[in-house]
Amino acid sequence: MIPNGTSPHQGVGVRVRGLRKALGGRAVLQDIDLDVHPGETFVIMGPSGSGKTVLLKHIIGLESPDAGEILLDGQPLHAPGLMDRFRLAMVFQSSALLSSITVAENVGLYLAEHRLHSPAEITRIVREKLALVGLADSEDKYPGELSGGMRKRAAIARALVMNPHLILYDEPTSELDPLIALAIADEIRRLQLRLGVTSIVVTHDRDLAFGIADRIAMIHEGRILAVGGPGQIRQSAVPLVQRFLQAEFKEPNLATETTSP
Amino acid sequence: MFQNLGEMLMLLGRTLRMLPQTWGQRRKVMDQLFEIGNASLLMVCVLSLFIGGVLALQTGPVLVDRGLGSVLGGIIGLSMCKELSPVMVAVLIAGRIGSAMAAEIGSMQVYQEIDALRTMNIHPVRYLVLPRLVAICVALPLLVLFSVLVGWTGGLLVSANNPEIALPTEGFLSNLRQSVEIADLANGLLKSIVFAAIIGTVSCHQGLHTIGGPRGIGRSVTKAVVNSIVLILVLDYFLTRVLLYIDL
Ligand SMILES: Nc1ncnc2c1ncn2[C@@H]1O[C@H](COP(=O)(O)OP(=O)(O)OP(=O)(O)O)[C@@H](O)[C@H]1O
Ligand SMILES: [Mg+2]
Numbered sequence: 001m002i003p004n005g006t007s008p009h010q011g012v013g014v015r016v017r018g019l020r021k022a023l024g025g026r027a028v029l030q031d032i033d034l035d036v037h038p039g040e041t042f043v044i045m046g047p048s049g050s051g052k053t054v055l056l057k058h059i060i061g062l063e064s065p066d067a068g069e070i071l072l073d074g075q076p077l078h079a080p081g082l083m084d085r086f087r088l089a090m091v092f093q094s095s096a097l098l099s100s101i102t103v104a105e106n107v108g109l110y111l112a113e114h115r116l117h118s119p120a121e122i123t124r125i126v127r128e129k130l131a132l133v134g135l136a137d138s139e140d141k142y143p144g145e146l147s148g149g150m151r152k153r154a155a156i157a158r159a160l161v162m163n164p165h166l167i168l169y170d171e172p173t174s175e176l177d178p179l180i181a182l183a184i185a186d187e188i189r190r191l192q193l194r195l196g197v198t199s200i201v202v203t204h205d206r207d208l209a210f211g212i213a214d215r216i217a218m219i220h221e222g223r224i225l226a227v228g229g230p231g232q233i234r235q236s237a238v239p240l241v242q243r244f245l246q247a248e249f250k251e252p253n254l255a256t257e258t259t260s261p
Numbered sequence: 262m263f264q265n266l267g268e269m270l271m272l273l274g275r276t277l278r279m280l281p282q283t284w285g286q287r288r289k290v291m292d293q294l295f296e297i298g299n300a301s302l303l304m305v306c307v308l309s310l311f312i313g314g315v316l317a318l319q320t321g322p323v324l325v326d327r328g329l330g331s332v333l334g335g336i337i338g339l340s341m342c343k344e345l346s347p348v349m350v351a352v353l354i355a356g357r358i359g360s361a362m363a364a365e366i367g368s369m370q371v372y373q374e375i376d377a378l379r380t381m382n383i384h385p386v387r388y389l390v391l392p393r394l395v396a397i398c399v400a401l402p403l404l405v406l407f408s409v410l411v412g413w414t415g416g417l418l419v420s421a422n423n424p425e426i427a428l429p430t431e432g433f434l435s436n437l438r439q440s441v442e443i444a445d446l447a448n449g450l451l452k453s454i455v456f457a458a459i460i461g462t463v464s465c466h467q468g469l470h471t472i473g474g475p476r477g478i479g480r481s482v483t484k485a486v487v488n489s490i491v492l493i494l495v496l497d498y499f500l501t502r503v504l505l506y507i508d509l
Pocket of ligand 1: 023
């Protein structure tokens with residue numbers, strides 16, 4: 001395993017076929033079919049509770065499907081040795097940093113546990129990735145001492161360190177200010193251009209979605225409503241998609257509200 | 262509890278198979294050892310001193326009345342090292358360390374930290390269970406050895422100073438030396454290793470199977486401690502039978 005080799009097009013293709021999952025007696029995913037091409041940035045959008053996180057967990061193998069299958073470069077996810085061949089990283093919605101070790105140890109955990117580099121080299125890589133997400137001065141802090149957005153950035157750094165073939169981002173920018181969000185979006189894009197990494201990004205953030213996506217899928221109540229390039233999705237005829245895309249915050253008309261009976 | 266027994270045995274088996282990888286986790290083993298020692302050494306001392314003492318207090322006057330005062334050293338020596346130290350220390354450690362293991366692993370489970378480990382292809386059993394199990398299996402026999410020595414001291418102090426017993430120190434020690442053999446000590450240490458494996462396995466298993474939020478963690482902690490203690494006491498009986506049978 002060459003963790004920091006710079007071979008382009010290292011991304012894997014993901015194929016989801018007939019995926020079904022019930023949780024707590026409710027069908028959360030219903031017949032999901034998806035094809036994510038190698039090296040693509042694929043965005044999944046959809047309302048809260050529509051099953052986006054559950055779908056990501058299936059793709060990385062944390063949940064096992066009730067029906068259907070997930071293939072990485074044509075091979076089933078649970079094929080023996082697959083996890084050693086492909087490096088898959090996930091940025092959890094809740095960050096999920098280990099709370100008992102420092103930020104730097106969290107970010108370096110993958111390299112240290114798999115003994116991929118010398119400690120000095122790991123320190124160097126960790127510094128570099130932390131600087132990239134703007135956390136250079138927080139390496140010795142514990143996750144509990146960080147803000148939500150800082151934790152999210154540390155989690156992104158932790159995923160980047162793996163130099164993965166596939167990165168899953170669950171709401172990467174939901175807690176970030178616009179500037180940092182932009183930096184993260186740039187980084188997602190750069191990873192794709194430089195290394196050909198496949199990225200699947202779950203987000204509510206329409207600017208991020210249309211800014212980075214090669215293709216977008218809209219999911220609602222566990223079903224895929226529409227898949228296509230940003231242009232196709234914008235012009236989609238599906239009403240729910242249009243509602244989701246056009247929701248705008250309007251200045252509430254206080255005058256009429258207060259005078260109405 | 263008993264439907265989990267199979268799962269726990271599987272967890273123990275999986276951990277044992279990873280034993281050769283312990284060297285790679287040595288830093289975490291050391292951390293755990295330090296934590297166990299730090300949290301329990303003083304408590305073990307106090308507990309053992311008083312158990313040895315009360316044992317002398319209960320048996321001493323009765324034996325002296327019947328002119329058998331000279332065997333007191335042997336009685337205290339044997340009962341501490343074969344039974345009381347291993348069981349009492351194990352119960353104490355189940356409450357002190359087993360609970361902490363279940364709580365820590367349980368909160369990692371609830372807050373998706375274990376999921377994060379999995380995505381990094383880091384096996385939770387190797388990363389979390391192995392170092393804890395190794396540490397407790399090393400620490401408990403050491404604590405029991407310590408407890409035996411302190412317990413003997415407690416018995417000796419009470420035997421010498423209680424006016425109803427008033428057994429000279431030399432008499433106590435010489436009888437103890439005559440009665441207690443290395444095999445008896447090994448007997449107790451062997452028990453303590455089994456108890457350590459029970460505490461480590463039960464607590465880590467409960468932690469890994471925590472569901473829900475903070476309340477789930479609380480439930481796991483309680484179950485870890487109660488199940489460990491029940492299993493220790495039940496197994497102690499059968500272990501004693503076996504050890505008596507093979508005459509160790
Ligand atoms: N472990 C679980 N047990 C029972 N139900 C679950 C479980 N996990 C998720 N669900 C249900 O599955 C549905 C989809 O959840 P999911 O977390 O995938 O939503 P989401 O699309 O990620 O939403 P959000 O944008 O708010 O993160 C929800 O209705 C949720 O209640
Ligand atoms: Mg979600």
